[in-house]
Amino acid sequence: MSDLINLEHLLKVVDPDPIRVDAQACxxxxxxxSGCRRCAEVCPASALRLEDGRIQVDTGAxxxxxxxxxxxxxxxxxxxxxxxxxxxxxxxAYCERTTGTGLRLPCLGxxxxxxxxxxxxxxxxxxxxxxxxxxxxxxxGGEQAREAALKVTEALAxxxxxxxxxxxxxxxxxxxxxxxxxxxxxxxxxxxxxQIALQFLPEPExxxxxxxxxxxxxxxxxxxxxxPETAGAGAMPEGPWKARSVTEACTGCGxxxxxxxxxxxxxxxxxxxxxxxHQPAACVSCGTCVELCPVGAMxxxxxxxxxxxxxxxxxxxxxxxxxxxxxxxxxxxxxxDERCPNCRNILGPLA
Numbered sequence: 563m564s565d566l567i568n569l570e571h572l573l574k575v576v577d578p579d580p581i582r583v584d585a586q587a588c589x590x591x592x593x594x595x596s597g598c599r600r601c602a603e604v605c606p607a608s609a610l611r612l613e614d615g616r617i618q619v620d621t622g623a624x625x626x627x628x629x630x631x632x633x634x635x636x637x638x639x640x641x642x643x644x645x646x647x648x649x650x651x652x653x654x655a656y657c658e659r660t661t662g663t664g665l666r667l668p669c670l671g672x673x674x675x676x677x678x679x680x681x682x683x684x685x686x687x688x689x690x691x692x693x694x695x696x697x698x699x700x701x702x703g704g705e706q707a708r709e710a711a712l713k714v715t716e717a718l719a720x721x722x723x724x725x726x727x728x729x730x731x732x733x734x735x736x737x738x739x740x741x742x743x744x745x746x747x748x749x750x751x752x753x754x755x756x757q758i759a760l761q762f763l764p765e766p767e768x769x770x771x772x773x774x775x776x777x778x779x780x781x782x783x784x785x786x787x788x789x790p791e792t793a794g795a796g797a798m799p800e801g802p803w804k805a806r807s808v809t810e811a812c813t814g815c816g817x818x819x820x821x822x823x824x825x826x827x828x829x830x831x832x833x834x835x836x837x838x839x840h841q842p843a844a845c846v847s848c849g850t851c852v853e854l855c856p857v858g859a860m861x862x863x864x865x866x867x868x869x870x871x872x873x874x875x876x877x878x879x880x881x882x883x884x885x886x887x888x889x890x891x892x893x894x895x896x897x898x899d900e901r902c903p904n905c906r907n908i909l910g911p912l913a
Contacts, residue, residue: 580624580642581631583617585768587638589848591616592773593821597853601630601639604671606700628672629703632710635802635848636823637778641672649677650783653685659698660732662691670729671703675802676780676846678714682725683787690729716799720867722792775825777844785843785873793871797864805842805865806851808878812838812859813903814894818851827851828875834883836894843873857903 585591589598594615601617602610609623610630631639640646648665649655649672656662657670667673670692673681681688690711695704711729718725806827814836819829826844830837842865851860881894886902888909893902901909 579619580621580626581619582640582642583619584638584640585616586766586774587636587776587778587823588617588634589636589638589823589850591768592770592823593850593854595854596850598635598848598850600633600635604629604633604702604706606702625668627669627700627703628667629669629700629706632671632674632677632703632706634674635846636776637674637676637780641668644668644672646779649673650680650780651684652681653687654689654691655681656691656732657693660691660693662689662732664689669700669703670707671700671705673707673710674780675710675713675717676778676784678710678727679717679784680780680787682714682718682727683723683784686725688725688727690727692729692731694731713799713801717801720794720796720798721788721871722794722867773821773823775822777824778846781824781844781846788871790868790871790873793867795866795868798867798870802847803842803865803870804845804847805863805869806840806845806878807861807863808838809859809861810896811857811903812879812881813857814838814879814881815856817854817856818860821850821854823848823850836881836883838878838880839875840878841873841875842870 583591583601589596590612599612602612605624606627606629607620607623607625609620609625611618611620626641626643628641628644631637631641631644644667649667652665654662654664655667655670655673656664658666658668670690673690678688690707692704692707695701698704708729711727714727718727814829816829816836816838819827819838822828824844824846826841826846828839828841830839882897883892884895884897884899884902885892886905887900888905889902891902893899895902
């Protein structure tokens with residue numbers, strides 16, 4: 563067995579995985595009924611597929627473009643050769659298929675809205691340089707980068723920031739690969755060495771009975787820099803954030819909170835009172851709560867910039883333990899509810 567383990571480690575050193583998917587954060591791995599296939603759908607090389615409840619990577623097809631990581635709402639994907647910390651701190655970035663300054667990336671599609679928010683709130687001006695996306699097989703990444711830059715521009719204005727993100731294409735004659743500088747080469751070697759070493763560590767077992775909740779580092783990074791005093795009272799533009807609402811159809815089953823990947827939704831049962839709360843700043847708009855709610859009670863409401871910047875947690879609904887007058891079973895409901903949801907559905911609300 564030890565020989566097999568050593569051989570496996572040797573193969574990882576010679577040919578390490580191009581990307582790693584953290585099952586603790588991957589929506590498809592956390593719940594078998596999750597419909598999230600964002601990474602597989604956007605992959606220009608069709609190198610990702612869902613198999614046995616996990617995202618599998620075709621290492622021969624994957625070219626480490628990083629577009630999959632950019633669309634993953636929970637930051638479950640790590641791309642070999644890309645330094646996440648450098649991306650969050652950079653003031654400029656460029657596509658490897660052109661020339662530019664700053665952080666060199668395989669594709670600007672790696673930069674999500676959260677990445678760009680972290681960059682823009684750290685630097686007054688963020689410069690992104692793309693290549694000829696129309697003729698590039700990774701053109702989906704270019705489209706993704708343009709959409710992200712527009713959303714960030716609108717979000718910064720709503721939050722009262724005058725910082726800007728500028729995305730431009732390389733000028734004629736500047737297209738083509740730029741050789742790595744010595745500093746970039748050593749940085750790449752350092753990043754890949756650390757990532758290869760992590761592959762030797764055992765992957766934590768995914769316990770579906772007690773799923774972890776983790777706010778992505780790229781979201782936490784820019785939330786710390788938002789000033790609630792400058793945030794406007796207007797609505798936030800469309801983006802990876804939501805203010806959730808719950809209808810009276812909620813039965814207090816707690817599935818939404820149990821499978822929320824970031825802890826944005828939390829359920830608490832104290833002295834017979836069940837309370838569901840929501841923190842919009844921690845919501846990454848993954849849609850898990852809406853998708854998994856068995857009664858379709860989860861919705862959304864307008865989100866103001868002040869509510870997002872404040873980072874406050876709001877109560878969505880409070881239910882108390884009641885005993886159904888028809889079936890005599892206990893259920894969670896409003897104080898005035900005399901029958902459980904099942905009996906109401908069968909007998910009608912006035913029976």
